[in-house]
Amino acid sequence: MSTVDLSAKIPNNVGLKDDKRLMRALESWQPKFLDWWRETGPTDFNADQIYLRTAIGVGKGGWAHFDYVKMPEYRWGIFLADPVEHRKIHFGDHLGEAAWNEVPGEQRNRLRRLIVTQGDTEPASVEQQRLLGHTAPSIYDLRSLFQVNVEEGRHLWAMVYLLHTYFGADGREEAEALLQRRSGNADHPRILEAFNRPIETWVDFFCFTTFTDRDGKYQLASLAESGFDPLARTTQFMLTEEAYHMQTGENGVGRIIHRTGTLMKEGKDPRKEGALPLEIIQKYVNYWSSGSYDLFGGEDSTNAAEAFAAGLKGRYREGDGIYKDPKALNASYRLAVPEGGHMVEREIPLRRAMNALLLEAYAADCRRIVDRWNRDLKALGVDAQITLPSTRFHRYQGVYANQPFTPSGELIAREEWQKRKDEWLPSDADRKYVASLMKPVYELGKIANWISPPHQGVNDKPWDWEYVKFH
Amino acid sequence: MTDFQTHPDRYRHWRLSFDGPVARLEMAVNPTQTFAPGYELKLNSYDLGVDIELADAVQRIRFEHPEVRVVSVGSALDRVFCAGANIRMLAASSHPFKVNFCKFTNETRLSIEDSSRHSGIRWVAGLNGTTAGGGYELALACDEIYLVDDGNSAVSLPEVPLLGVLPGTGGLTRLVDKRKVRRDHADLFSTLIEGVKARRAQQWNLIDGSWPRSSFAEKVAARARELAQDLPERKAARGIRLAPVAGRAEGNTLAYEYVTLQVEPEKRVATLTVHGPRSKQPRTGAEYEQAGDRAWALQAFRELDDALLQLRFGHETVGVVRVQTRGDADAVLAVEKDLLAQRQHWLVNEIVLHMARVLRRLDLTARSLFAIVDAESCFTGALFEAALACDRIYMLDDAAGKVQVAIGPLANGALPMSHGLTRLQCRFLANPAHAARLALEQPRYDARSADEHGLVSVLADDIDWADTVRMAIEERASLSPDALTGMEASLRFGGPETCDSKIFARLSAWQNWIFTRPNATGDEGALVSYGKPTKARFDWRRT
Incomplete structure (x- = not known):
C-alpha cells in the first residue's frame, strides 16, 4: 500500500515531498483555496468545532479518522487509490494497451475538459449550500452538511492535483478558474446548470445529495474506468467519500417521508403539524431528479462516443466485465424520440448512446432508493407512494429537452403541460411553505418537527451527541 | 431548384429588427427546418437554408434600410452564438455541394465586409456564448467582435483537429490577413478544439473586447449605438423594396425578365444570356428611388446573380457556359454614365456595388466561361465586363463592322475583381498603360480593332464562326473538370492578392483538395467519422 504523508502541509499519498515542482504549485494554490473557502464556504461556522471525518489513507478499513476540527483547519489532502500493476485499458479503441500514466497528447484537451467539468461541480455545491447551516433541523444534520462540504472541497483538491500534475500552465490556469467561477453568478457561473441553482432549503439539500451527488457517483464511476490511470485512481477514492453524501441524502429524504408517514398513520394532516405533505416531497423529487438527468448530457452524443472510443470514460462498472463487447462497436441502441408530436424509435450506434446507458444505470439506482422509501411507507401502513419521474420529464438537455412530458413519460400538449406543471414541480407557494419550516434546531436531543431523527449517529455515537461545539 | 429568394417575414432562422440607425440581426436557428433531410441544426449550427436568409x-439592410449605420x-439562444456549419450536413453532402456551399457563405461574408468598406455600415458581433467554426468566421467578417467573459465561453476554429478539414469560410485567412493575428497564435488557436476564452482571445486579437454576462447585451447595444453616432447620418434616405427575383422554369430553360439560363444537360453546356434595358431608365438618384427594384441596373444583375446560383447548385455537371448578351448598346452606356454621375447618391452607389458583387460571383464561378460576341450581341459597359470575366472571348468578324464591343465608364475601377484589380488591369498585366488608356478612353471597337487591342481571344469570320465556337465548346467540355477548375482559378486572377481573393484561392485549392482526400472523406476519414463510433484513420504521408 502507498505511504500516506500526514505530516506534510498537504497530506498525500502521491509522494509530494519528492516532487518539488508540484509541491510548489499546490502550495501556492492552497492559500487561494482557503480564501475561497472563507469567502464562499459555510463562512459563519468557521470558528466552530465540528466532529469531522478526515481521510488519512486509502485502505479499505480505517481510511478515515474522526475528530473535532475547525473547518478552515481541515486537512484537505490528495489521495489516490493504490495502483494496480500492469493495468491495461479495458474498453474502447485502445483495448488491451497499457494504461497511460502520462496524458497522451492527442487526448490532452478532452481529458482536461472532463476533469475541469467534474472539478467545477465540487466547489459549486459548497457554494450552493453555504447558508444552510443557519437552518439545520438538528446538530446531527448540521454536522452532516459540513462533512459533505469539506469532502466536496477535498474532491476539488483531487481534481486540482490532476490539473497541476499533468496539464502544465494550462492546468494551473484552469485550477485558478475553478476558484473564480461562482454558483449562480450571472457573470461567472459554474459550468453545469444544476450547479447554479441555489439550494435554499434542507429539503433541496437532501434531494440534491440523493440525486445530484448520485449523478456525481456515476460520472466518477465512468471516469474510474479511465485508461488514464491517475484519473482512474483519483476517482476511485473519491467514490468512497461520495457514498457518504448519498447516504446523507437518502436518509434525509427517507426521514422526512418517515415523519410524514407517521403523522398520516396517526390520522393527522402533515401540513397542520408543520411537516411536509407527500405531494410536496414528490414535487421536490421530481425537480431534483429531472435536473440531475440533465447532467448526463445528450442521450445521443458524439462527445460521449469519442470519450469512450478514446478510453477516457467507460460504462458503469465496465471493469467488472459485465459487458460482452468491450469495444461497443457492433451494437446499436434504440432511443425513443419525440418527432412531430409522436414518439418514434431511432437506432443509434451504441457508442453514441454512452450517456443514455449511464443515465439508465443511474435511474435504476434511483429507483432502488425510492423503493426503499416506499417500503418504509408501507411498513408504516401508509397507502401512498413516491415515484421516480421518467427520464423524459422536465428536461433541458438531450433528446427530450423542452418537450412536454408528464412525470410518467407521456408526451402531452404544451398547453396542458403549462397548465399542470404546478402539480408536478414545486410551485412558489410550495417553496414558500417549505421555506417557512426551515427553523434551526441547535439544542441537543431536539429535532425539527418535519423530519424524524436518524436511526443511528456517526462513528458509533448516539444521534443526539454533541457533533458541533459552537464557539 | 433551390429557392434563394426569401423575406424577413418568412425567415425561419434569423430575426431582423431595426431601431433607428442600428439593425439587430439575431440568429435563432430552428433545428428542424433544414435545407435537406437527415440532420438537425442544433446550437445555431447552419446549412444553406440558414445562409440564404443571412444573404437576404x-x-x-443595404437596399431597404439606408438609415442603418450599424448592424x-x-x-x-442562451449561451450559444453559433456552432458553425452543421457537420452532419457537410458529411452527408456531395463534394460539389460542399464547395458551392462554402463559396456561397464566403460571398455572403464578403458582402458584409463590402458594406463596411463601401456603404459605411459597421458590423458588430456580440458573441454571447459558444462560437465555433463558421460561427467565428461570421464574427470575423464583422468590424468588431465582442465575447462574453464568463470563464467558459470561447471562440474556436476546431476544423483541423476535429474534422480534418479547414475552416471553409475564410477563417484562417482572416485571422492573419484581416485581424493580423500573429501566425503562431493563429496556429495554436486553429488546433485547439475547445478554443480560446475571452482573456487570451483579446491578447491574441481574436476579439476586440469582452464584458461579463450580466451586462453583455447592454454593452454590445451601447457599443452599437456609439458607433452609429460617430458615423455620418444618411439624410432623407428612403429605402426601396426588393421583390423576389422570379425565374420561370420551362424544360431546361430558366427565364427571367433580362436573363435566360438555358441548359443542355447531355452536352454539359449552358447558355447564359443577359439582355440590356428595354425601356426608359431612371437618370437621377431620386428617379432610381422611384423605380426601386425595377431599374434595369438592379433587376438584371439580381437576375444574373440568381441564375449563377441556380447554375452552381442545380447543374453540377455543366462544364462550359456560353455567355451571351442582347440589346441596345447605347442604352447600356447611357445607364452607366448616369450611374457614375450619380454615384454619391446612396441607392446608385448600392446598385453599382451590387453589379460589382455579381460580376465577382461570375469571376468565381468554377465553370469554363466563353463569351460569344455574335451578330446580335450587346457587349457594352458592364456587359462587356462579363465578357472580360470569361476565360475566352470569341468574336464574330463580320465584314460590315457591325459586331462591336464597347468599354463603359464603370470599367475604370467601379467594378473591381476580388483581388482589387479592374478586369482590364488584370487582362493587361504586361501593359498597365494600355489598360489605363482603354479605361479612360472607353472606346467602341469592331471585331478587328477589338482584336488588335487585345480584347478578343479568337476571331472567326462568318464562314468559320459556327464551327469554331461549337468545336471549342465541345473540346472544352471533354477536359477534366478538376483540372479546369484549378487552371481557370489560377489564370483568372493574375497579379496581386487581397484578403478576399486569398480566401477564394485557398478555398478552391486547399479546401477542394482536403475535402476530397481520404483523410477527410474516405470511409475512415475524419469528416466522415465525426459522430460515428469509430475514430478517423489517416494516411500519414505528408506531401
Whole structure:
C-alpha cells in the first residue's frame, strides 16, 4: 500500500515531498483555496468545532479518522487509490494497451475538459449550500452538511492535483478558474446548470445529495474506468467519500417521508403539524431528479462516443466485465424520440448512446432508493407512494429537452403541460411553505418537527451527541 | 431548384429588427427546418437554408434600410452564438455541394465586409456564448467582435483537429490577413478544439473586447449605438423594396425578365444570356428611388446573380457556359454614365456595388466561361465586363463592322475583381498603360480593332464562326473538370492578392483538395467519422 504523508502541509499519498515542482504549485494554490473557502464556504461556522471525518489513507478499513476540527483547519489532502500493476485499458479503441500514466497528447484537451467539468461541480455545491447551516433541523444534520462540504472541497483538491500534475500552465490556469467561477453568478457561473441553482432549503439539500451527488457517483464511476490511470485512481477514492453524501441524502429524504408517514398513520394532516405533505416531497423529487438527468448530457452524443472510443470514460462498472463487447462497436441502441408530436424509435450506434446507458444505470439506482422509501411507507401502513419521474420529464438537455412530458413519460400538449406543471414541480407557494419550516434546531436531543431523527449517529455515537461545539 | 429568394417575414432562422440607425440581426436557428433531410441544426449550427436568409438580410439592410449605420449581430439562444456549419450536413453532402456551399457563405461574408468598406455600415458581433467554426468566421467578417467573459465561453476554429478539414469560410485567412493575428497564435488557436476564452482571445486579437454576462447585451447595444453616432447620418434616405427575383422554369430553360439560363444537360453546356434595358431608365438618384427594384441596373444583375446560383447548385455537371448578351448598346452606356454621375447618391452607389458583387460571383464561378460576341450581341459597359470575366472571348468578324464591343465608364475601377484589380488591369498585366488608356478612353471597337487591342481571344469570320465556337465548346467540355477548375482559378486572377481573393484561392485549392482526400472523406476519414463510433484513420504521408 502507498505511504500516506500526514505530516506534510498537504497530506498525500502521491509522494509530494519528492516532487518539488508540484509541491510548489499546490502550495501556492492552497492559500487561494482557503480564501475561497472563507469567502464562499459555510463562512459563519468557521470558528466552530465540528466532529469531522478526515481521510488519512486509502485502505479499505480505517481510511478515515474522526475528530473535532475547525473547518478552515481541515486537512484537505490528495489521495489516490493504490495502483494496480500492469493495468491495461479495458474498453474502447485502445483495448488491451497499457494504461497511460502520462496524458497522451492527442487526448490532452478532452481529458482536461472532463476533469475541469467534474472539478467545477465540487466547489459549486459548497457554494450552493453555504447558508444552510443557519437552518439545520438538528446538530446531527448540521454536522452532516459540513462533512459533505469539506469532502466536496477535498474532491476539488483531487481534481486540482490532476490539473497541476499533468496539464502544465494550462492546468494551473484552469485550477485558478475553478476558484473564480461562482454558483449562480450571472457573470461567472459554474459550468453545469444544476450547479447554479441555489439550494435554499434542507429539503433541496437532501434531494440534491440523493440525486445530484448520485449523478456525481456515476460520472466518477465512468471516469474510474479511465485508461488514464491517475484519473482512474483519483476517482476511485473519491467514490468512497461520495457514498457518504448519498447516504446523507437518502436518509434525509427517507426521514422526512418517515415523519410524514407517521403523522398520516396517526390520522393527522402533515401540513397542520408543520411537516411536509407527500405531494410536496414528490414535487421536490421530481425537480431534483429531472435536473440531475440533465447532467448526463445528450442521450445521443458524439462527445460521449469519442470519450469512450478514446478510453477516457467507460460504462458503469465496465471493469467488472459485465459487458460482452468491450469495444461497443457492433451494437446499436434504440432511443425513443419525440418527432412531430409522436414518439418514434431511432437506432443509434451504441457508442453514441454512452450517456443514455449511464443515465439508465443511474435511474435504476434511483429507483432502488425510492423503493426503499416506499417500503418504509408501507411498513408504516401508509397507502401512498413516491415515484421516480421518467427520464423524459422536465428536461433541458438531450433528446427530450423542452418537450412536454408528464412525470410518467407521456408526451402531452404544451398547453396542458403549462397548465399542470404546478402539480408536478414545486410551485412558489410550495417553496414558500417549505421555506417557512426551515427553523434551526441547535439544542441537543431536539429535532425539527418535519423530519424524524436518524436511526443511528456517526462513528458509533448516539444521534443526539454533541457533533458541533459552537464557539 | 433551390429557392434563394426569401423575406424577413418568412425567415425561419434569423430575426431582423431595426431601431433607428442600428439593425439587430439575431440568429435563432430552428433545428428542424433544414435545407435537406437527415440532420438537425442544433446550437445555431447552419446549412444553406440558414445562409440564404443571412444573404437576404444583408441585401435588404443595404437596399431597404439606408438609415442603418450599424448592424449588431447576435444570437437569440442562451449561451450559444453559433456552432458553425452543421457537420452532419457537410458529411452527408456531395463534394460539389460542399464547395458551392462554402463559396456561397464566403460571398455572403464578403458582402458584409463590402458594406463596411463601401456603404459605411459597421458590423458588430456580440458573441454571447459558444462560437465555433463558421460561427467565428461570421464574427470575423464583422468590424468588431465582442465575447462574453464568463470563464467558459470561447471562440474556436476546431476544423483541423476535429474534422480534418479547414475552416471553409475564410477563417484562417482572416485571422492573419484581416485581424493580423500573429501566425503562431493563429496556429495554436486553429488546433485547439475547445478554443480560446475571452482573456487570451483579446491578447491574441481574436476579439476586440469582452464584458461579463450580466451586462453583455447592454454593452454590445451601447457599443452599437456609439458607433452609429460617430458615423455620418444618411439624410432623407428612403429605402426601396426588393421583390423576389422570379425565374420561370420551362424544360431546361430558366427565364427571367433580362436573363435566360438555358441548359443542355447531355452536352454539359449552358447558355447564359443577359439582355440590356428595354425601356426608359431612371437618370437621377431620386428617379432610381422611384423605380426601386425595377431599374434595369438592379433587376438584371439580381437576375444574373440568381441564375449563377441556380447554375452552381442545380447543374453540377455543366462544364462550359456560353455567355451571351442582347440589346441596345447605347442604352447600356447611357445607364452607366448616369450611374457614375450619380454615384454619391446612396441607392446608385448600392446598385453599382451590387453589379460589382455579381460580376465577382461570375469571376468565381468554377465553370469554363466563353463569351460569344455574335451578330446580335450587346457587349457594352458592364456587359462587356462579363465578357472580360470569361476565360475566352470569341468574336464574330463580320465584314460590315457591325459586331462591336464597347468599354463603359464603370470599367475604370467601379467594378473591381476580388483581388482589387479592374478586369482590364488584370487582362493587361504586361501593359498597365494600355489598360489605363482603354479605361479612360472607353472606346467602341469592331471585331478587328477589338482584336488588335487585345480584347478578343479568337476571331472567326462568318464562314468559320459556327464551327469554331461549337468545336471549342465541345473540346472544352471533354477536359477534366478538376483540372479546369484549378487552371481557370489560377489564370483568372493574375497579379496581386487581397484578403478576399486569398480566401477564394485557398478555398478552391486547399479546401477542394482536403475535402476530397481520404483523410477527410474516405470511409475512415475524419469528416466522415465525426459522430460515428469509430475514430478517423489517416494516411500519414505528408506531401
